[in-house]
Amino acid sequence: MSKFKTSDGKTLYGLMAEFDSPEKLIRACEAASEAGLKRLGAYTPYPIEEVWEAIGHHRSKLPMIVLAGGLVGAIGGFALQYWASVEAYPLNVGGRPLNSWIAFIIPAFETTILCAAFAAVLGMFFLNGLPQPYHPAFNVERFAQASRDRYFLMVTTKDKNFEPTAVRRLLEGLDPTEVNEVED
Amino acid sequence: MADLPPDARMGKTPVVAPGHTPGSVTDKISEIVLTKTPRWWWVAFGISFLVMQALLVGLGYLVYKGIGIWGVNNPVGWGFAIINFVWWIGIGHAGTLISAILLLLRQDWRTSINRFAEAMTLFAVACAGIFPLIHVGRPWLAYWLMPYPNTMGLWPNFRSPLIWDVFAVSTYAAVSALFWYVGLIPDLATLRDRSRRQWKKIVYGFGAMGWRGHAAHWHNYEVAYLLLAGLATPLVVSVHTVVSFDFAVGQVPGWHATIFPPYFVAGAVFAGFAMVLTLAIPLRRAFGLQDFITLRHIQNMAKVMLTTGLIVGYGYFVEIFMAFYSGNQFEEFMILNRIQGPYKYHWWALLLCNILAPQFVWLRKVRSTPWMIFIVAMFVNVGMWLERFVIVVTSLSRDFLPSSWGTYSGTRWDWAIYVGTLGLFFSLLFLFVRFLPMISIFEMRTILPEAKDAGKKAKEAGG
Numbered sequence: 001m002s003k004f005k006t007s008d009g010k011t012l013y014g015l016m017a018e019f020d021s022p023e024k025l026i027r028a029c030e031a032a033s034e035a036g037l038k039r040l041g042a043y044t045p046y047p048i049e050e051v052w053e054a055i056g057h058h059r060s061k062l063p064m065i066v067l068a069g070g071l072v073g074a075i076g077g078f079a080l081q082y083w084a085s086v087e088a089y090p091l092n093v094g095g096r097p098l099n100s101w102i103a104f105i106i107p108a109f110e111t112t113i114l115c116a117a118f119a120a121v122l123g124m125f126f127l128n129g130l131p132q133p134y135h136p137a138f139n140v141e142r143f144a145q146a147s148r149d150r151y152f153l154m155v156t157t158k159d160k161n162f163e164p165t166a167v168r169r170l171l172e173g174l175d176p177t178e179v180n181e182v183e184d
Numbered sequence: 185m186a187d188l189p190p191d192a193r194m195g196k197t198p199v200v201a202p203g204h205t206p207g208s209v210t211d212k213i214s215e216i217v218l219t220k221t222p223r224w225w226w227v228a229f230g231i232s233f234l235v236m237q238a239l240l241v242g243l244g245y246l247v248y249k250g251i252g253i254w255g256v257n258n259p260v261g262w263g264f265a266i267i268n269f270v271w272w273i274g275i276g277h278a279g280t281l282i283s284a285i286l287l288l289l290r291q292d293w294r295t296s297i298n299r300f301a302e303a304m305t306l307f308a309v310a311c312a313g314i315f316p317l318i319h320v321g322r323p324w325l326a327y328w329l330m331p332y333p334n335t336m337g338l339w340p341n342f343r344s345p346l347i348w349d350v351f352a353v354s355t356y357a358a359v360s361a362l363f364w365y366v367g368l369i370p371d372l373a374t375l376r377d378r379s380r381r382q383w384k385k386i387v388y389g390f391g392a393m394g395w396r397g398h399a400a401h402w403h404n405y406e407v408a409y410l411l412l413a414g415l416a417t418p419l420v421v422s423v424h425t426v427v428s429f430d431f432a433v434g435q436v437p438g439w440h441a442t443i444f445p446p447y448f449v450a451g452a453v454f455a456g457f458a459m460v461l462t463l464a465i466p467l468r469r470a471f472g473l474q475d476f477i478t479l480r481h482i483q484n485m486a487k488v489m490l491t492t493g494l495i496v497g498y499g500y501f502v503e504i505f506m507a508f509y510s511g512n513q514f515e516e517f518m519i520l521n522r523i524q525g526p527y528k529y530h531w532w533a534l535l536l537c538n539i540l541a542p543q544f545v546w547l548r549k550v551r552s553t554p555w556m557i558f559i560v561a562m563f564v565n566v567g568m569w570l571e572r573f574v575i576v577v578t579s580l581s582r583d584f585l586p587s588s589w590g591t592y593s594g595t596r597w598d599w600a601i602y603v604g605t606l607g608l609f610f611s612l613l614f615l616f617v618r619f620l621p622m623i624s625i626f627e628m629r630t631i632l633p634e635a636k637d638a639g640k641k642a643k644e645a646g647g
Contacts (some may be wrong), residue, residue: 022635045206046370047402048627055399060407066415084331084339093343103343108427110351113419117359117412121366124408125393128401132394142375146397147370149206149629 004157004164006181013136014156017165017176022048025151028174032153034132035170036161039138041154043146051151054093063164064068067101069119070112076103077111139183154182199293199631201475206629209476213625214378216471217618224470225618239604242597243318249309249457251321253597260580260592267572268602270427270575271455272312272609273353274568276360278456279305283363284416287409293484295627296476300467300617301460302364307612308459311605316349318601345429352426359419363412368397370405370626405595424625431575437518438579443504447499451568454492454538457485458564465558467617476623479552486557487547493542496571500539512586521582522574524571526591530574537567609610 004012022044029051030043031173040055081104085091090098125131137143137154146152153176155167172181200209246253279301286294317326324447329350331340340347354409372392395401428448431439461482505520522531535643541563550556577592594602616622629635 020472042267042399043397044399045210045397046400046626046635047406048399048635049403052399052403057400057403060404062404062407063411065445066411080331081342085342088341089337091341093341096343101344105350106348106422106429107342109422110348110355110419113415113422114355114358117362120408120411120415121362124278124366124404127404130393130395133234133389133445135394135396137396143396147374147377147395 004162006183008176011184013159013182014140014154014162014165015164015171016137016140016152016154016180016182017171017174017179018145018178018180019153019175020149020177022051022151024175025153026050026054028153028171028182031174032155032170036160037155037167039156041152041156041158043137043143044151044153045147045151048114060127062120064129065123065126066116066120069123070116070122072119073112074117075110076115077108081107127148136182136184140180142158142178142180150177156182199296199391199478199480201478204475205244205250206634207636209628209632210374210378210625212473212475213623213628214623217375217621218379220386221618222470225614227612229350229614229618232607232614235607236604236611237249237293237607238600239314239608242601242604245313245597246318246601247323251319252645253595255593255595255598257590257592259583259588259590260577262576263592263596263603264594265315266430267569267576268318269312269315269579269607270448270572271569272308272605274317274424274452274455274461275428276305276308276356276456277452279303279308279423280356280360280363280416280420281456282451282460283367283412286422287413288417288461291484292480292631295631296473296623297460297464297481297485298627299367299624300613300622302360302367302464303416303620303622304456304460305360305363305462306357307609307616309353309360309552310612311607311609313353313357313641314601314605316353345426345433348426349430350385351424353511356419356423357411359416363416366405366409366412367624367627368620369393370397371624373397374625375621421449424449436579436583437512437514438503438575439524441503443499443502443506445503450492450495450499451571454489454564455568456490456570457489461485461489461557461561462565463613465554465561466566467622469554471617471622474625476628479554479595482554483551486551486560489561490545493538495562497539500535518579518582522578525578525582527578527581528576530570530579534567534570534574537563538571541567 008126013098017028019028025044026048029040032040032055034052038056042051042055046053073134082099085100085104086098092098108150134151137146137152142150143152153171155162155171189582204212254263254265256265279298280551282301283298283305287298317323319330320326322524328338329340329347340350369392372388373395376385376388376392379388424446432441432444434440436570464485465482504519508514510516512546522528542558544550544560545557550560582589583639
C-alpha cells in the first residue's frame with residue numbers, strides 16, 4: 001500500500017503515460033531511467049527489443065530452465081526404458097540384449113523434447129508471473145489500447161524515487177497523448 | 185478485394201499490402217472473430233458437422249461389432265487405419281514446418297499463415313490419433329500402450345517401432361498444442377481488450393492469463409517461442425521418421441528400405457503444404473484476407489510443394505532402382521507387382537497426382553493463379569493418400585509365399601470412418617476460424633514497416 005492517493009482519494013499505484021509511437025516510448029524510457037526511476041513498466045503491442053533495453057534489461061533465465069527440462073526428459077526417459085526392460089520385465093526378443101540402448105534413444109529423444117517444451121512454456125509463465133488475473137494497469141481504461149497500437153510507460157509508487165508531481169511533470173514533458181493515474 | 189498485381193520479380197510482392205498500420209491489422213483480423221457470424225460459415229460448418237456424423241456412427245458400430253467390419257484380414261492386416269494415420273500425420277507436418285523451421289530461417293512471410301497452419305497440424309494429429317487407437321481392436325484398452333505401473337507387472341517392449349510411434353506422436357501432439365497456445369496468448373489479450381460483451385472478455389481473458397505486453401514479459405516470451413521452435417524442428421523430422429520406421433524396421437519387401445525416413449519426411453511436407461494451400465486459397469477469399477495472405481504466400485508455398493514433390497519423386501525412383509540393384513527376387517517382384525499387379529491403377533494414379541501434377545507449378549501462369557494451384561494441391565492430397573495405400577497394400581497382399589497371397593479393399597465402414605475424419609477436421613477448422621484469430625495479430629504488427637524501423641529511428645533521434 002502506498003501512501004499516495006489518487007485525485008479522488010483512492011490508493012495510487014502509479015502514473016501511466018500513453019504514447020502513439022514506439023520511438024516516443026523508447027525515448028521516454030531512457031529519460032525516466034536517467035531521472036533515477038527504476039520500477040518502470042513499458043507496455044507494447046508487440047515485442048520491441050529497444051524498449052526492453054531502455055528499461056534496464058537483464059538476461060532471461062529461461063534457457064537454463066529449458067536445459068534442465070531437457071536433461072530431466074533425456075535421463076528420465078532412458079532410465080524408464082532401462083528399468084522396464086532390464087529390471088522390471090526382462091523380455092528376450094530374438095536374442096537381442098536387454099539393454100537395447102540404440103532402440104531406447106528414440107523414445108528418450110521424444111521425452112527430451114517433451115520435457116524441454118513443457119519447461120519452456122511453464123518456465124515462461126513462471127518468469128512472467130502468469131497467470132495473473134488482476135493487475136492495477138487494467139484499471140486505466142485506455143490501457144486496452146496496449147494490445148492494439150499504443151505504447152505505455154508506467155512508473156509505480158514502489159519506486160523509492162517516486163514523487164507524484166515530479167513524475168507527472170517528467171512524463172508530461174515527453175510528448176505523451178495522455179498521462180493517467182493508476183488506481184491500486 | 186482484388187489480388188495484388190503479380191510483380192514481374194515474384195519475390196518482390198510484399199507480404200502485407202502497403203498502407204497497413206498496427207491498428208488496422210488488429211482491427212481487420214479481430215473483426216473476423218468479434219462480429220456477427222457470416223451465413224456461409226453456418227453452411228460450411230453444417231456440412232462438415234454432418235459429415236462428421238459418419239465418423240461417430242462408424243466408431244459406434246466398430247466398438248459394438250469389432251474390426252471385422254473393416255476390409256482387413258490375412259494377409260493384409262494394415263488397411264485404411266494405417267493409411268489414414270500416415271496420411272493425416274503427414275499433413276500435420278507442414279504446420280510445424282511453417283511455424284518452427286521458417287521462423288528459425290527468418291522467413292517473415294510465414295507470419296500470416298503460421299497460426300492456421302498450426303491449427304491444421306493440431307486437427308490433423310487429432311484425426312490421425314484416432315486410427316491407431318481403434319486399430320488395436322479393443323480401443324478401451326489402448327492405454328496399455330503407455331508405460332505405467334500395473335497389477336499385471338507388464339511393460340511395453342521398447343524395441344518396437346510401434347511403441348516409438350506412441351512416444352513420437354503423443355509428444356508431437358503435446359508440443360504442437362503448446363506452441364499453438366503460446367502463440368495465441370498475446371492475441372487472446374487483444375481479443376479480451378476488444379470484446380464488447382462481458383462473457384467474451386471473461387472467456388478470452390482466461391486464455392490470455394493476464395497478458396499485458398510488458399517489455400520484460402515480451403523478452404521471456406520471445407526466448408520461449410524461439411526455444412520452442414528449436415525444439416519443434418528436430419521433433420517434426422523425428423515424427424515422420426518414426427512413422428517410417430513402422431514400415432522400414434519390418435522385413436516386408438517394399439518396406440525394408442533405408443530411403444524411407446527422408447522420403448517419408450519429404451512426403452509429409454509435400455502433403456502438408458498441399459493441404460495448407462487447399463485451406464488458405466478459399467479461406468483468404470471468404471474472409472477477404474488478400475492483403476495479408478498475398479500471392480507471394482501462395483507462390484512460396486507452391487514452390488515448397490514442388491520442391492518436396494521432386495524429392496518424393498526421387499524416393500520413388502530410388503525404390504525402383506534399389507529393387508533391381510539389390511538383386512533380391514522379392515524386391516524385384518514387389519516393384520513389378522506395383523506396376524502391373526492388381527493395384528496398378530492406384531500406382532499409376534499416384535504417379536499422375538504426385539509427380540506429373542506438381543510440374544505445372546513450374547509455369548508462371550499457374551503460380552500466379554490461385555485456383556490453378558488449388559487444383560494441383562487437390563491432386564497432391566489424393567496422390568499422397570494413394571501413395572500410402574500402395575505402400576501398405578501392395579506389399580502385404582503379395583508377400584513371400586504365393587500360397588498366402590490375398591487382396592484387399594476398404595468396406596463401407598472403412599470409408600465412413602475415413603470420410604468422417606475429414607468432417608471432424610473441417611468442423612474443428614471452421615470452429616477455429618470463427619472463435620480464434622486465424623492470423624497471428626501480434627506477429628503481423630512486427631512485420632509492418634512502422635515496427636521494423638522503431639528501434640532504428642529512436643537511435644538516430646537519440647544521436
